[in-house]
Amino acid sequence: MEFRVGGYLRLSNEDGDNKQSESIENQLSIIQQYLDNHQELVLVDTYIDDGYTGMNYDRDEFKRMMCDIEAGKINTIVTKDLSRLGRDQVETSRLIKKDFIIRKIRYIAIDDNIDTFNEERNDIVVPFRILFNDFYSQDISVKIKAALNSKRKRGDFIGAFAPFGYQKDSNNNNRLIPDEEAAAIVRRIFQMYLQGYGKMKIARILNKEGILCPTEYKREKKEKYQNSRKLSSTNYWTYSTINRILSNEVYIGHMVQHKQEKISYNLKQHRAVPAEKYIVVNNTHEAIIEAETFDIVQKLLKSKNRNPGLEQNITMYAGLLKCGDCGRRLAKTKIKTKTGDTIYYKCGSYKQYGKEVCSSHSIREDVLNDIVLDTIKEEAQEALTQKDIDIMKTISYNEPRDNDELKLSEIKMAMVNLKQEKSNMLRMLAKGVINESDYQNFQTEIDQEERKYQEKETILRDKQSKTNKYLEQHDKWILNFINYVNIDSITREILVSLIDEINVFEDKRIIISFKFKSPFL
Structure with missing residues (x-):
């Protein structure tokens, strides 16, 4: 041959x-x-x-x-x-x-x-x-x-390309320094957002002015840059690009890395890493956005509401008040009286299309203020009480959680034993004590046992995750309310930080949906 x-x-x-x-x-x-x-x-x-x-x-x-x-x-x-x-x-x-x-x-x-x-x-x-x-x-x-x-963890930058607004130090590739041309655009984006421009509006303005988006900017600088998140034809500013810039801590001098990792050492695919596993090191490089400015922007991003000061007639309830019957936003109406202006809120559908569509749902601002203030104080008092006794966490959950940990330890030990048995059989195969057929039969039995233990482990882990999630929600509820027990007035900041929405019904019912609620109550 x-x-x-x-x-x-x-x-x-x-x-x-x-x-x-x-x-x-x-x-x-x-x-x-x-x-x-x-x-x-x-x-x-x-x-x-x-x-x-x-x-x-x-x-x-x-x-x-x-x-x-x-x-x-x-x-x-x-x-x-x-x-x-x-x-x-x-x-x-x-x-x-x-x-x-x-x-x-x-x-x-x-x-x-x-x-x-x-x-x-x-x-x-x-x-x-x-x-x-x-x-x-x-x-x-x-x-x-x-x-x-x-x-x-030392704060070194690990990446092929610096974030938009920065460049790698020519003397140290793991250190970021401002790229003044791009940094000026980043500062402008933050300023525009604070002035009340939405993310889509900012993107449109930058595109209209012919300002290069991050991908095209890097390419103009002769960097062999590829953006895996965008379509090949997307060579312009987008809503998501503006959003990423506004929420990136790198601009206040902090390094946030390890946001994704390979699924396995032998696979190309990557997966997102939970935020709690990010590697964060503060003050690693020069900031191009002031921390105070960044914090204000984050609060506005999280509120998912209109920015205060955007319109002349905006109120602290902007984006929060809804008609409980038709779902439309409530609009502010100002009525002049002998004693001054009285502010009411009325259903947007009623105000724009009339009673054929919806009723007025009218409510005075001072009345609404009192109701919201009292509801927040009641919730805060409940949170303070729960903080003191914390019955759910100490009695109802500690014992079963300990039992689950014991079961997980037993499963882990059993998996270790199975792995050891595998190694032993592999050595016996190598020495000729058993043949390959016997080894394959044994391997099949071990694999079945491993799958059973893995299924049990998954069930217990899911149970733990759900319990921890509930406890985390309970803690967040307490921490976000206990400081408001003795307040005597409300502000836009308090409303945005605590409330998702306020529904006003024609029968005068008002339902306030808070961002934080204990799952145990």
Whole structure:
């Protein structure tokens, strides 16, 4: 049989300290020496993937090699070692068994003494080498992640591109300094928002004036920037871009990183990280927005209401008052009397379209003020009482939570034992004490047991999460109300921080929906 050889070579950053020994030149030298000593092997082509990870097979030269196999150009592949072919356990096993052995493609890994034409040795060596290479990649991934997080915790900037408004210090790529041209635009965006312009309106103004959006700005600066969040045709300012800038703490000198992470060391996909797991370091670089300005903007963003001072006739109830019957906003009406102006609120539908659509739902502002003030004080008093006794948390939830923790510990121990049993059986397989059929049967049983424990763990974790969520809501309710027990007047700030909406009904009922409520009451 004629063995038409494709020599495959790969090098990536994951090779770490072994880059010298794993260099392309060294791999090529070893393959050539091997071929010189095996005259039956004829080199047809060489495939080199330099700078590609071994955790997936999305590599240009690897794809070309597989096409050449399909075309019958080569029927033998030679690599320096198995890790050059790939480090992912599942995919590398599938590749060798399904694509090589079944299709009678000979594969040789020189340093590992693997030759798929030597079936007796391959049955033991190949699985172990694949497993070892997978563990190596996982270990490297963990170390890289730990090193990057260590830098993040020091306040170093980790990223290919600086946030809009900043640039990397030419003397230190992990330090941010203001980019004055872009920083001026960021300051203007904050100022416009404080002046009452909405996020969409700000975007339209910037687009009309021809001001480059962050993506186009970076490209103009010759940065090879790609924004994964936007469509390729979106080269203009958008609502979401303005929103991200207004809510980014980087502009007050704080570094907020680790907002997403890879799903797994061997997958490309990323997932969002919960806010509580962000890595935040304060005062790492020069601020371009004052902290006081930023805090005011955050309160306005969270309120989801119109900005105070936007219109001449705006009141502290702007965006909060609704008709309880038709759902439309209540509009302010000013009536002149001998004693001065009296302010009423009436249904917007009634005011605009008349009684055929809805009734007036009229209520005087001073009456509304008294009702809202009394309701807030009652809620605050209830919160103060709950803070003192806190019955729900201390009696009803502590004992079952302790029991759940005990059950989770037992599950964790059982999972550890199963993993140990797996390792023991793997060693027995390697020593020839059991055959592969027995090992596979045992593996199936263990996998079933693991799934049962994982399901139990998921149920308990979900229960814990729900309980913790309730307790968090209870605590937020207390903390946000206890300071308002003795207030004698209300302000816009109090209303926006505590109230979602106020519904006024024609029968004079008023229902106030608070942002915070204890789930236990």
